[in-house]
Amino acid sequence: MMGLRDRGIEIKTPDQIDAMRVAGLLVGSTLELLRSSVRAGVTTGELDAIADDAIRSGGGTPSFLGYHGFSGSICASVNDEVVHGIPGDRALVEGDVISIDCGAIVNGWHGDAAVTVPVGEVSAAAVKLMQVTEESMWRGIAAARLGGRVTDISHAIEQYVRSAGEFGILEDYVGHGIGSEMHQPPNVPNYGRPGRGPRIVEGLALAVEPMITLGRPDTEVLEDDWTVVTIDGSLSAHSENTFTMTPRGAWVLTALDGGEQRLKELGVPFGGR
Structure with a gap:
């Protein structure tokens, strides 16, 4: 049975993790579709419609739509918008970068992941920012061990x-536990000393999501009460995957290959089924 321990942390059974994998695969495939749909001239609202259709066609429900009143099925955050951008009539232009955050519920279980995608040719600084952000996410996941602590991930990032x-x-926006709800304890910061926080145990699922800027990390929320932007106007990037630990190693539930390739490149065991 699913149990609760360590301040409300949800521990899943293997069957429940398998159910989360179904949701995770739907999120992963939707993000790949969106990645291939990003181009100059497309609006964030059009990307939202593509995502909504893909999630529903795949047997899921968008996690974000209606969440505390959010009006989109994805978060679409462009350039200095870090996270929680509301999709609408904004048309992408050459040189933009867009963070697309996607969540889906299948049979009551959540998957959550994000990618940052260039629109055509972007600056060398933007390319490096996206690479560093994505790689830091993988380094964080690779640092997780059964019996370790959540901030081992934070420190590696x-x-x-x-x-x-x-x-x-x-620092004000962090990763999180995930399972029968999209946001659960524990928080997963993207900085800090290792060896702190709850233990990483079998059945714990975490969404790891570094949010990195080319300038200062200070942010503010726009008048829409959702969109988080950098105060200094600097470019930002966001990468996210949902993962769990099995006795064999890490299993990235929202990666189409379960994270096998990247984990092996980083020299850590792959724990997928």
């Missing part, structure tokens, strides 16, 4: 980002 150059790491 920060360590990689700091080693890669002068970037800002958002």
